[in-house]
Amino acid sequence: QVQLVESGGGLVQPGASLRLSCAASNLDFTNYAMAWFRQGPGKEREFVASIGRGGTEIYYGDSVKGRFTISRDTVKNTVALQLNSLKPEDTADYYCYADRVKTAWALMRGPYSGSWGQGTPVTVSS
Secondary structure (H helix, E strand, O other), X not given: OOEEEEEOOEEEOOOOOEEEEEEEEOOOHHHOEXXXXXXXXXXXXXXXXXXXXXXXXXXXXXXXXXXXXXXXXOOOOEEEEEEOXXXXXXOEEEEEEEEOOOOOOHHHOOOOOOEEOOOEEEEEOO
16 A cells, blocks of 8 residues: 655744655555645645656646745655745645556646545744
8 A cells, every 4th residue: 555654844934945755655656646735724625736757747736836846756755845935825734645547747637546645734824
C-alpha cells in the first residue's frame, strides 16, 4: 500500500517561507505523478501543484503561481513544495497525492483515485 508522509508545516508570519516535504514509500516512485493539494478552514480542497513522472512537467494553481515551487527527488522518493511570500489565505492543511494513472496536467482536475497523505498544517498569521 502506498504511503505518503508530509512534514514541514507550521505557523509563520505573512511574507515568510516554508518548505514542505512528502516522503513516499511502497511504490515505484518514477511511475507516479505527484501533486500537492490544500484545504483551508471552511473551504473546498484546492489543487496547488503537480509534477510529472520525469520531473519536467509541472503545473500550478492560479493562486500560488510565482510563489510556490514543486520538485521531486527520485533518489530519496520525496516531493517538496517550497512556499514563498506566504499570505494569510495560504492557511490550510496541505496534502501530498500520488497517482499511477494520471498525468501532471490531468491532476489539475478530478476525480482522484490515487493515494493521499495525512496532511501537514500551514498557518500564516501575524
